[in-house]
Amino acid sequence: MDGYTRVRLDVAYDGTDFSGWAAQPGRRTVAGVLTETLSKVLGADAVTGLTVAGRTDAGVHATGQVCHVDLADVAWKPLADSLLRRLAGLLPGDVRVRTVTEVPAEFDARFSATFRRYEYRVTDAPYGVEPLRRHEILAWPRPLELAALAHAAAGLVGEHDFAAYCRRKEHATTLREVTRLEWRRDPDGILVATVQADAFCQSMVRSLVGAMLVAGDGRRPVEWPASLLTRRERSSEVTVAPAHGLTLVEVGYPEDPAGYADRAERTRRLRLPAEA
Template sequence: MTRLRIDLAYDGGGFYGWATQPGIRTVQGSVEAALHRLLRVPEDDPDEPLRLVVAGRTDTGVHAAHQVCHLELAEETLARAVGHMRTDAETALCHRLQRILPADIAVRRVRRAPEGFDARFSALERTYVYRIADRGAEVDPRLRGCVLHIDDDLDLERMNAAAAMTVGLHDFGSFATPNPGGTTIREVKRAVWARIPVSPLVPGASAAPGAVVSTMESGLLCFTIVADAFARNMVRSLVNACVQVGLGKRDLDWFAGKMAVPRREGSTGPIAPHGLTLEHVAYPADAQLASRAEAIRAKRTLPA
């Protein structure tokens, strides 16, 4: 069998998350259906299910600018993608797949995976960004599908003080739900809120309203978080908790208490999904892919 790495992006607004669910439109279901159609493999073929393994499952309404998955299939099946094209099978598959996928999914690249590559377990880290337009930013209706509007002022300094508490190895049980048999222990490498500077599209031009078109993210509050992995609802729940602090509804001691006692109790549910985007998935050098996958499969615990 041949293992392929597939890099893709999608607008999550029209999907019920990544994972396949019967009778429901999902990203995985849409891509797998396209693969079966393109490669002429019956969807109930037990010998070649064409099942995707993803770096990180996204929830309903969450977007991805860079998602990674892998797929195993027979060499002769892959060869069917070439047809009359004068190119290699991976390039042909990428081109043909993009032509039949819906417009809210984009295939960035298809390539043969190096030895030991596992889209999920080989990943070193994932980067998510959550975008908010508060009173410090003009609301752009074009971005309504990927930016949350909050009609209030958010305190950036207090939100960053809360976010700083999440950096390091912690049990995020107050903000996440573990998978069966899993854990909510994760290592956050970076967590920071920043307001995107208001800047014109043309360098050096006046930034006065109406003088020149501004960059689309001007003025937005963006939360960037990087971790080795994320538990279910973890990012959106952390964002919600930071927003509560930024609005003055909760204090920093409350947030510190949530970090100290990893228990869900109803006050740290997830914020709206549409502001969240998976931006990047990083992997180690090829020689370290297999060892990374083996290490990450082990159930993690906190140091005594």
């Protein structure tokens, strides 16, 4: 776009008090707050095309969210070196822009992405969640077996039709490739699921976690989550895990900027990724 520069923003936020990423009339959203703050600094007419890698749902957090925005050169150029500091002074405490980087016009935060990686945190401690971490960890009322969780996760890795785990959208595919799905128990006893895929459909990550948790506490066989992959409609047996345990931690892109456009073209051809 003539007269504009594309800028990448790496963003972190506590999703507790946001109605998700996407701007919604009358609701507080991450996109809404970012757009408003950028407009205050640069002018409303200087900010356009805010696009995000993954449109997180209400209550979901991020430490590694990525978005891009096109900024009018007349406003961007004089403030390029100070924009990060200016944003830090104006943004509310539950959202931070961590880096501001000028990128080629071919960079697309959504379609140029090669993967999204999420983490979901759960505690099975009998007393529940430590008070200072209650917004990022789910308290599970039954003991969880790490080996059972790992077995359940293994059957979900690979390219599958995840229709049983997705909220279907018209004209959008539910075919996804999960490249990493594993559980660990940290020294503090918190169980952490790491889920990585080329893209996710709406509610997919939390649905996968919900299915694995009931296998991990013994109420379902460890093979049950993978058995649902034969279904072509969302399974009513799967409970979507609460949003507050989920955090978007990383979005990957081609190492060579020359690959941005090709990756974006291939992604558009394959599918339109939605919320996770």
